[in-house]
Amino acid sequence: RKEVEQDPGPFNVPEGATVAFNCTYSNSASQSFFWYRQDCRKEPKLLMSVYSSGNEDGRFTAQLNRASQYISLLIRDSKLSDSATYLCVVPPGTYKYIFGTGTRLKVLA
Amino acid sequence: DVKVTQSSRYLVKRTGEKVFLECVQDMDHENMFWYRQDPGLGLRLIYFSYDVKMKEKGDIPEGYSVSREKKERFSLILESASTNQTSMYLCASGSKGVYYEQYFGPGTRLTVT
Numbered sequence A: 001r002k003e004v005e006q007d008p009g010p011f012n013v014p015e016g017a018t019v020a021f022n023c024t025y026s027n028s029a030s031q032s033f034f035w036y037r038q039d040c041r042k043e044p045k046l047l048m049s050v051y052s053s054g055n056e057d058g059r060f061t062a063q064l065n066r067a068s069q070y071i072s073l074l075i076r077d078s079k080l081s082d083s084a085t086y087l088c089v090v091p092p093g094t095y096k097y098i099f100g101t102g103t104r105l106k107v108l109a
Numbered sequence B: 001d002v003k004v005t006q007s008s009r010y011l012v013k014r015t016g017e018k019v020f021l022e023c024v025q026d027m028d029h030e031n032m033f034w035y036r037q038d039p040g041l042g043l044r045l046i047y048f049s050y051d052v053k054m055k056e057k058g059d060i061p062e063g064y065s066v067s068r069e070k071k072e073r074f075s076l077i078l079e080s081a082s083t084n085q086t087s088m089y090l091c092a093s094g095s096k097g098v099y100y101e102q103y104f105g106p107g108t109r110l111t112v113t
Helices: none
Strands: A004-006 A011-014 A019-025 A033-038 A044-050 A054-057 A060-065 A070-075 A084-089 A103-108 B004-006 B010-013 B019-025 B031-038 B042-049 B064-070 B073-078 B087-094 B102-104 B108-112
Touching: A004 A084, A011 A019, A019 A084, A019 A103, A033 A060, A033 A070, A044 A054, A044 A060, A044 A070, A044 B102, A070 A084, B004 B087, B010 B019, B019 B031, B019 B087, B019 B108, B031 B064, B031 B073, B042 B064, B042 B073, B073 B087
Parallel strands: A011 A103, B010 B108
Antiparallel strands: A004 A019, A019 A070, A033 A044, A033 A084, A054 A060, A060 A070, A084 A103, B004 B019, B019 B073, B031 B042, B031 B087, B064 B073, B087 B102, B087 B108
């Protein structure tokens, strides 16, 4: 099993839709989790941090399920500008980050 | 806002050349990282540093070396560039601690011909 797994997509959704991505991880010792957003040919930018059961920021909600070892990202009322690749990151408790390969989202007009 | 800058956005080098990529952060972060990103492979850690003059190998250190003489600056060196080192190189910095977040520079797209 990979340390961090994401569905590569693409997820094609219409504007205004709600979309959710999951990310599964294998290291049960991980304490913190992150979602990054990466636009084409740009650097990853921190979107949300998840330290306990979940986090919400406007249209974005991240949830953590430790029993099943996955984190999810929910985007409500999708905008065209949400089109990007979303990277799940699971630090295993050391300095290192373990990145998923990302889920590509396309929001269609 | 955290600012991480990289010396070049685009670089073209010839096989066998020595290549220096420099990264500077302005947030007094202890940790700094060098990644490369390739289609289908995601981000892979090359080296990281948790203090001045300290370095640790990441997952793919072969063909690379690093230098951290000052806290704010972390350099990646390709001693003899090869075509398989053509990639996007991303620098990141983050503070110490279990719940740290990493912040990325804009990246350097290196092409080795």
